[in-house]
Structures are given as C-alpha cells and as structure tokens.
Amino acid sequence: MSPCRIAVFTHALQRWVRACVSVCLVFLLACAVARAAAAPAGHVFELPTAERIHVEEFSRYIDLLEDPEGTLSVEDVTRSTFAPGTLAAANVGFTRSVWWARVTLRNEGPREREIFLRQTYPLIDYLDVYEQTGPGEWRIHATGDRRPFAARDIAHRDFVFPIHIPAQAERVVYLRYQSQGPIDISLSLFSSPELLESLSREQLAYGIYYGCVVMLLVWSSLVFIAVRDKAFLAYFAYVCTFGMYMLIHNGLAYQYLWPESPRWGNTSLVALINMALFASLQFSRMILRAKEVIPRLDLAARALQGIAVVLLMATPFVPYSTIIAPIALLVLIGVIFMLLLGVCSMVLGSRPARFYVIAWSSFLCGSVVFLLKTFGVLPHTFLTQNGWQIGSLLEMILLSMTLSTRMNELQHQSRTDPLTQLGNRRLFDDKLPEEFAMAREQQRPLSLLVLDIDHFKGYNDRHGHARGDHAIKAVANALRKFARKPLMSFRYGGEEFTVILPGIDCQTAAIMSERLRRAVEETLHGDLGITISVGYACLSRGSFETAEKFFEAADSALYTAKQRGRNCVVSFHDREQDEISRQARVATS
Numbered sequence: 303m304s305p306c307r308i309a310v311f312t313h314a315l316q317r318w319v320r321a322c323v324s325v326c327l328v329f330l331l332a333c334a335v336a337r338a339a340a341a342p343a344g345h346v347f348e349l350p351t352a353e354r355i356h357v358e359e360f361s362r363y364i365d366l367l368e369d370p371e372g373t374l375s376v377e378d379v380t381r382s383t384f385a386p387g388t389l390a391a392a393n394v395g396f397t398r399s400v401w402w403a404r405v406t407l408r409n410e411g412p413r414e415r416e417i418f419l420r421q422t423y424p425l426i427d428y429l430d431v432y433e434q435t436g437p438g439e440w441r442i443h444a445t446g447d448r449r450p451f452a453a454r455d456i457a458h459r460d461f462v463f464p465i466h467i468p469a470q471a472e473r474v475v476y477l478r479y480q481s482q483g484p485i486d487i488s489l490s491l492f493s494s495p496e497l498l499e500s501l502s503r504e505q506l507a508y509g510i511y512y513g514c515v516v517m518l519l520v521w522s523s524l525v526f527i528a529v530r531d532k533a534f535l536a537y538f539a540y541v542c543t544f545g546m547y548m549l550i551h552n553g554l555a556y557q558y559l560w561p562e563s564p565r566w567g568n569t570s571l572v573a574l575i576n577m578a579l580f581a582s583l584q585f586s587r588m589i590l591r592a593k594e595v596i597p598r599l600d601l602a603a604r605a606l607q608g609i610a611v612v613l614l615m616a617t618p619f620v621p622y623s624t625i626i627a628p629i630a631l632l633v634l635i636g637v638i639f640m641l642l643l644g645v646c647s648m649v650l651g652s653r654p655a656r657f658y659v660i661a662w663s664s665f666l667c668g669s670v671v672f673l674l675k676t677f678g679v680l681p682h683t684f685l686t687q688n689g690w691q692i693g694s695l696l697e698m699i700l701l702s703m704t705l706s707t708r709m710n711e712l713q714h715q716s717r718t719d720p721l722t723q724l725g726n727r728r729l730f731d732d733k734l735p736e737e738f739a740m741a742r743e744q745q746r747p748l749s750l751l752v753l754d755i756d757h758f759k760g761y762n763d764r765h766g767h768a769r770g771d772h773a774i775k776a777v778a779n780a781l782r783k784f785a786r787k788p789l790m791s792f793r794y795g796g797e798e799f800t801v802i803l804p805g806i807d808c809q810t811a812a813i814m815s816e817r818l819r820r821a822v823e824e825t826l827h828g829d830l831g832i833t834i835s836v837g838y839a840c841l842s843r844g845s846f847e848t849a850e851k852f853f854e855a856a857d858s859a860l861y862t863a864k865q866r867g868r869n870c871v872v873s874f875h876d877r878e879q880d881e882i883s884r885q886a887r888v889a890t891s
Contacts, residue, residue: 345387360491364392364489366403367383368400376432379404392486393486400480407467407472408471416464430444446461446481447556451557451564459556483622515545518699522538525705543578547571573617576611576613579636580607587603589708595647599646603639606632637666661704668694671689721774724782734853735849738849747806747808747840751815751838754799754860756834758797774797776825777822789806790804807842811838836872837863839875840874
C-alpha cells in the first residue's frame with residue numbers, strides 16, 4: 303500500500319474514533335441528567351430498621367430555602383431549588399426572611415412507621431408544617447408561639463409533630479419558619495419510646511433547675527425578713543424575674559401559665575429580661591457598696607438601670623424584632639460591667655466580691671455562648687442552647703454564697719463597736735458565759751479586767767466630743783496591742799472597757815493590768831493626756847457561782863480603784879482581803 307493511501311486511512315480512522323468518543327460522552331451526560339431529574343435533590347434520610355430511633359442533631363439531614371419576601375406557597379416551594387443544610391446553616395439567627403426546611407424520609411420496611419419530628423427551640427412565632435400525603439395533597443400543622451397553645455399537635459413546650467411514613471415509600475415534609483426573633487431550625491427525630499425517655503430526662507433536669515430557684519427564693523425572703531437588709535430583697539427580685547424569664551424562654555410559661563395569651567407571652571419575655579437586669583444591677587450596687595467604695599462605677603450602674611427602664615417602658619409599643627437586638631446587647635454590656643464592678647471591689651478589699659466575680663464569670667460564659675448561638679455564629683447544640691441556663695444556675699448559687707458572706711459581715715457589725723472596732727457589749731455578754739463555763743469545766747485559770755477612762759466627762763466638756771472620741775480610740779488601740787488572741791477586749795459602753803483573759807492566772811493578770819495602765823498613760827501627753835482605772839477578778843481565787851457574779855466582782859474592784867484616787871489597778875481579791883481585815887479590826891476593838 304502506498305504511503306499516500308496509508309495517510310488517508312489513518313486520518314479517517316482518527317475522525318471515526320473522535321465521533322465515537324463524542325457520542326459516548328453525550329450518552330453519559332444524558333444519563334446523568336436523566337438520573338438527576340429522576341432522583342430528588344438533597345438529603346434523604348432512610349429510617350433504620352431498628353424500632354428505636356433517636357437522632358438529636360437531625361438538622362444536618364435537611365435542605366434549606368430562603369424566602370426573602372415571604373410570598374412563596376408550598377406549591378412554589380416544591381418546584382424551588384433547596385440547598386443542603388448543615389447545623390451551622392440551620393441556625394439562621396435574626397432575619398426578616400421566611401425560611402423553609404425540607405425533610406425527606408424513606409421507609410424501606412414492610413410496614414408503616416410513626417416517628418416524631420421535634421423543633422427544640424420554642425421561640426418561633428409561626429411554624430407551619432406541610433406533610434405531603436399524595437400528589438397535591440397536604441396535611442398541615444399550623445402552630446407557633448404567636449398562636450394559641452391548643453393549636454399544637456402534642457401539648458408540649460416544644461413543637462412536636464407526628465409523621466407517618468407508609469411502607470416502602472418516601473414522605474416529604476416542608477417546614478415554614480417565620481419569626482421576629484432569631485430563627486433556629488433545631489430538629490430532632492424520635493420514635494415513640496425514645497421521645498418519652500427524652501421528655502422524662504428533661505423533666506428531671508428542669509425540676510432540679512426550678513427547684514433550686516424556688517429554694518433560693520424562699521431562703522432569700524426568709525433572710526430578708528430576719529435581717530431587713532435590702533440587698534437580700536434585690537437578690538430575691540433578681541432570682542424571681544430571671545427565673546420567670548427562663549420559664550418563658552423554655553416554653554414552660556406558655557404551656558402552663560398563659561396558653562391562650564401568645565401576645566402577652568412575647569411581651570413578657572422582653573419585659574422580664576429588662577427587669578432582671580435592673581434587679582441584678584441594684585443587687586450589685588448594694589452587695590458591693592458601690593456608692594461608697596466606687597462612686598463613679600455606681601453612677602454608671604445607675605445609667606444602665608435607666609436604659610433598662612426606658613427599654614422596659616418601650617416594650618409594649620416597639621415591635622419585638624426591633625427591640626430584642628438592643629436588649630440583647632444591653633444584657634451583654636450589663637454582665638461585663640457587673641463583672642468589672644466585682645473585680646474593682648475585690649481589688650479594694652471587699653470580701654463578698656470574691657464569690658461575686660466567680661458568679662458573674664460563669665454567667666458571662668453562658669451568656670456569650672447563648673448569644674453567639676442566637677445570632678447564628680455558633681450552631682444549635684445542647685451546650686449552646688442551655689449554656690445560659692447552666693451558667694445562670696451556677697451564678698445564682700454563687701451569689702447566694704456572696705449573700706452568706708454579707709450575713710457574716712452583718713453579724714460582725716452587730717457585734718462590733720463602730721467607733722473602736724472592738725467587740726461590743728452584746729458580744730461580751732455572749733463570750734463571758736462561754737469562757738466562764740469552759741474554764742470551770744476544764745479547771746483552767748480565767749481573769750477578767752474592767753476599766754474606764756478617768757474623769758472622762760470633764761475631758762469631753764473641756765476638749766469636745768471629737769477629742770473624746772480620739773481618746774476612746776487611743777484606749778482601744780492600746781487594748782488591741784495588749785489583748786492579742788486568745789485574749790478578748792470589748793467596749794462595754796461609753797468610756798468603759800472589758801478584757802477577758804482565758805488561761806491567765808491572778809499574778810499574771812496583775813502584771814498585765816499595770817502594763818496596760820502605763821501604756822494608756824503614755825499614749826497622749828500634755829493637756830490631752832488620759833489615764834485609766836482598772837479592776838480585775840480571777841476565777842481561781844473566788845467561788846463565783848455565775849458569770850454575772852464574776853463580772854460584778856471585777857466591776858466592784860474598778861469602783862474601789864476610783865475611790866483610791868484613780869489611775870491605779872485594784873484586784874477584787876485584795877479588796878476582799880481588805881474587807882476581811884477591816885471586819886476583824888472592828889470585831890477586836
């Protein structure tokens with residue numbers, strides 16, 4: 303064969319191969335298009351053969367469609383193109399659009415299956431579910447928290463829809479979401495036994511949460527009645543309003559308190575969060591004494607309270623979609639501010655501030671997680687949905703511990719003299735019988751000093767009450783240096799003081815009394831100088847029946863010291879011996 307003919311044959315063979323390849327490609331493309339047209343696009347969830355079904359994060363198996371104008375009908379939606387859903391995409395957040403979710407369920411089993419589709423975020427204004435039962439035939443479930451509670455298929459705080467899937471068939475369900483608040487398409491899938499078990503676990507969890515809230519309310523109210531401290535009243539108001547807010551947030555208030563009042567349910571949600579913020583700021587100002595310790599931050603707290611009041615007053619008149627975003631921002635700012643307030647108070651030495659800072663830190667973490675979920679930054683999970691509730695429970699418990707510290711402070715104040723910071727007469731009256739009984743039981747020494755400032759009335763008249771207070775503080779400072787633990791010093795009243803000396807015998811008490819007298823005498827000089835008279839008694843040298851008799855003995859010794867010219871120390875037992883000697887002299891004369 304000539305070279306020319308070989309070239310022609312080769313060229314023809316190449317053209318034939320190219321044509322065959324083109325035909326094959328067209329055929330494969332046509333098959334792919336036909337298969338795509340025949341099969342439904344997006345997710346198809348095939349029911350497992352097992353009877354028990356529980357898919358917690360079912361939103362990963364749905365398809366999503368945004369309807370910006372909110373005008374699409376279900377027939378329009380069936381012809382629209384959906385995008386495959388994810389957990390992140392399903393948490394839409396704040397939006398003016400209507401969102402559609404498509405659920406395709408396939409039952410390959412030999413009999414009909416009943417499953418339950420649950421929407422676990424209850425604050426959806428309007429939720430319409432279209433269950434396709436045949437070509438152009440729909441079973442419609444119309445519900446939402448803007449509709450009466452009786453419209454729900456199952457009386458539960460969340461939206462639960464029973465879906466029936468025939469044997470060897472598919473069932474397509476469309477869900478239409480419309481809400482002025484955030485849209486969170488958080489779906490779960492259950493069989494009947496798993497649904498009941500899930501609801502039982504939730505009831506236990508909510509019972510624990512709201513049981514703790516009730517106990518905190520009862521505790522704070524009883525303590526307020528007992529001590530009349532307004533900080534406990536502010537705490538009561540905060541726990542009450544925030545607890546009510548959480549009832550609405552969880553859908554329980556709508557289910558049990560006002561099932562026929564959806565408008566009030568949505569209004570009260572906004573009102574209560576403002577009231578809770580106001581009460582928490584008021585509690586913070588009181589428990590941390592912000593007006594006295596940090597006046598500028600106290601002024602800022604009052605400004606935040608004012609903003610909360612303005613938003614509260616605007617609640618009935620402003621649409622929910624408009625007011626909820628600034629309220630959420632105000633709550634976040636308020637929590638961060640209260641945490642800052644606590645840190646500043648802790649740095650300045652406030653004891654209640656320690657528990658306070660830990661409390662608001664836990665609440666802040668829960669709030670940030672929940673708000674990020676609300677605005678669509680984080681996906682809907684158990685932690686993101688319930689983080690605020692978990693953080694709030696920890697916060698309320700820790701704040702109650704802050705109040706316990708406050709109670710200790712109040713108790714300390716009730717037993718402390720405000721001028722000298724020594725124990726007052728009330729504390730002395732409690733401590734002396736305790737030490738007296740303990741000393742007699744353990745057979746150990748006990749001494750008691752009673753002293754007062756000499757000629758104090760004249761000192762006050764000459765120098766004024768300010769100088770008189772200064773003199774009393776000078777004696778108190780000397781007592782603080784003199785009476786270290788386990789010794790205890792008290793301001794008994796006016797210019798009179800007492801000192802309990804556990805484990806101190808009479809000889810040591812005499813030495814210590816003289817040292818104290820000299821220390822006071824050397825404290826102030828010149829015309830402002832002061833002296834004290836001291837009387838003391840010792841348990842080991844007297845047969846005292848009661849603590850009152852013991853005190854009377856030391857007090858009578860003080861009276862004798864004044865009779866002897868003041869600025870001296872007298873023992874009751876010396877006085878007693880002098881009296882015995884005097885009586886003996888009278889008897890022998």
